[in-house]
Amino acid sequence: QADASWRRQRVLRVPLCREDCEQWWEDCQDAATCKSNWHKGWDWSSGTNQCPRGSMCQKFKFVFPTAADLCEQIWSNSYRYTQHHRGSGRCIQMWFDPAQGNPNIAVARYYA
DSSP: OOOBTTBSOOOOSEEEOHHHHHHHHHHHTTSEESOSOSSSOOBOTTSSOBOOTTOOOEEHHHHSSSHHHHHHHTTTTSEEEOSOOTTSSSSBOSSOOGGGOOTHHHHHHHHO
């Protein structure tokens, strides 16, 4: 449960598979961002989310020096970097082929 004006529930510390977190960081390391936490602190005065006044855009690899930093910080600890590997049944895979089934069902059952 979450006590926020814009939502009542959220995910917290969902264990991500190491490969998925590292691939996300690798794919985005040269993209730019002005914030390390995308959940809050945006300037919404224009009706869309804008970087806060005075913030500076930097490459992800400077804002998030490691894959763990990206995965754990960008959405307020919604995700947790783990050493677990894809197929272990202990971590969520962000990307998978649905035709092959959803590997995250077993993970949810394990932690339930």
